[in-house]
Amino acid sequence: MLSLVEENYLKAIYHLSEGGQAQVSTNAIADAIHTKPASVSDMIQKLDRKRVIQYTKYQGVKVTKEGKEAALKVIRKHRLWEVFLVEQLNFNWDEVHDVAEQLEHIKSPLLIERLDAFLGHPKVDPHGDPIPDAQGVINTKPQKPLHQLDLGAEAIIRAVKDSSPAFLRHLDKLGAYLGAGVKILEKEEFDNSMQIQIDQSTVVFISNEVGQNILVQEN
Amino acid sequence: MLSLVEENYLKAIYHLSEGGQAQVSTNAIADAIHTKPASVSDMIQKLDRKRVIQYTKYQGVKVTKEGKEAALKVIRKHRLWEVFLVEQLNFNWDEVHDVAEQLEHIKSPLLIERLDAFLGHPKVDPHGDPIPDAQGVINTKPQKPLHQLDLGAEAIIRAVKDSSPAFLRHLDKLGAYLGAGVKILEKEEFDNSMQIQIDQSTVVFISNEVGQNILVQEN
DNA sequence: ATATATTTTTAGATGATTCTAAATTATATT
DNA sequence: AATATAATTTAGAATCATCTAAAAATATAT
Numbered sequence: 001m002l003s004l005v006e007e008n009y010l011k012a013i014y015h016l017s018e019g020g021q022a023q024v025s026t027n028a029i030a031d032a033i034h035t036k037p038a039s040v041s042d043m044i045q046k047l048d049r050k051r052v053i054q055y056t057k058y059q060g061v062k063v064t065k066e067g068k069e070a071a072l073k074v075i076r077k078h079r080l081w082e083v084f085l086v087e088q089l090n091f092n093w094d095e096v097h098d099v100a101e102q103l104e105h106i107k108s109p110l111l112i113e114r115l116d117a118f119l120g121h122p123k124v125d126p127h128g129d130p131i132p133d134a135q136g137v138i139n140t141k142p143q144k145p146l147h148q149l150d151l152g153a154e155a156i157i158r159a160v161k162d163s164s165p166a167f168l169r170h171l172d173k174l175g176a177y178l179g180a181g182v183k184i185l186e187k188e189e190f191d192n193s194m195q196i197q198i199d200q201s202t203v204v205f206i207s208n209e210v211g212q213n214i215l216v217q218e219n
Numbered sequence: 220m221l222s223l224v225e226e227n228y229l230k231a232i233y234h235l236s237e238g239g240q241a242q243v244s245t246n247a248i249a250d251a252i253h254t255k256p257a258s259v260s261d262m263i264q265k266l267d268r269k270r271v272i273q274y275t276k277y278q279g280v281k282v283t284k285e286g287k288e289a290a291l292k293v294i295r296k297h298r299l300w301e302v303f304l305v306e307q308l309n310f311n312w313d314e315v316h317d318v319a320e321q322l323e324h325i326k327s328p329l330l331i332e333r334l335d336a337f338l339g340h341p342k343v344d345p346h347g348d349p350i351p352d353a354q355g356v357i358n359t360k361p362q363k364p365l366h367q368l369d370l371g372a373e374a375i376i377r378a379v380k381d382s383s384p385a386f387l388r389h390l391d392k393l394g395a396y397l398g399a400g401v402k403i404l405e406k407e408e409f410d411n412s413m414q415i416q417i418d419q420s421t422v423v424f425i426s427n428e429v430g431q432n433i434l435v436q437e438n
Numbered sequence: 439a440t441a442t443a444t445t446t447t448t449a450g451a452t453g454a455t456t457c458t459a460a461a462t463t464a465t466a467t468t
Numbered sequence: 469a470a471t472a473t474a475a476t477t478t479a480g481a482a483t484c485a486t487c488t489a490a491a492a493a494t495a496t497a498t
Binding site for chain 1 (some may be wrong): 301304309310317318321322326327329333334337354
């Protein structure tokens, strides 16, 4: 059984390792969780003892099979709660993250399965991130950052890489949302900014930073 | 700001003091929270420093105005979540307590107000306990234990004193539920057991223990 | 290949919550 | 009022998660 804090470490490590594949460094974890490397060093040794990660001194850590399962359970809960907040309680997509960070630690298998059914077994959360099923199966569709599209290309916004309120509110202002169709009207080589058309009507300028954090599926 | 553990202490003290009125002893708190008196002694000194209770050495504690407000906020959250679990997620009334114990500590004023609206501003939880409103106002209707009713008296079941799964499942078996009409058919002086009629049909025997934990409103 | 910079780990300390055991205070009984 | 019993508090220790400062290991750059 993992503590709340341990769950947060594991989740961060899982995200940093891109689904449990890559090795993750102590400093990267410290940055992600806003703690000091010394604290991370302690904690990863504890998580290694609990067999959810494999730790080699000075070499960083890798998520184990058990660790991946545990991480996906937390992620499943986080994303289901986000759907609940947006679809049932009328939260905006930029308001859900902090609350879901708390709700994801509620321990009750019955609760999460009932919630999943209540929401109609949603496949993605309000930011387009896929929701693992009860068995931990997560299906990711091929998506690429908007700024990689060629001039004239058309695509549909499927997800956002950055779920911070600041970024999401910016997208709200632009009129960009999940499911919206976009077309690249102009690309500025110099700073990677673009001019895009949203839903065959609105035309907006977006910076490189914004373009990198919008994930699309090409038509 | 109170920690999760502090909130649990304060809530227990509030309940033991019958709404913040009475003085509560160290041992009573230890029993209620299943900790040792020594731990309680430490914690009540901390809660006194935080001004939510008033502590006098060797004399027990009393909830302050601020403490009552804080306790009612936690109780409000607990009961609203219970309503959500039963009405929206089809939990039985004996399954909600442990989950609500976790959910009551989620910190988000927006969440709880949205949840309250979503549920239609319920006035009581699945055990008949009144839900404080956002201002902490809690309206209690006059209720008495079933076993105090006279022979032949009729009443409506309004709440239960004991919310343990064991007791609630027993009530399910008897066919007793909130809102059910009851009539006292027989009273046994010797052991305080009774024979009662539920909803003008079922006739059941109930022990003194059961009768004391069912709260009714007389017609 | 060696010096320097960076990363990581360890050592030692702190605060929160809990415990056991011992000491103290209050209460109840004769 | 004296004593026995019960309740309460304190002292000291353990665990969890965190930190700073210092040491050790690894990586990088000439």
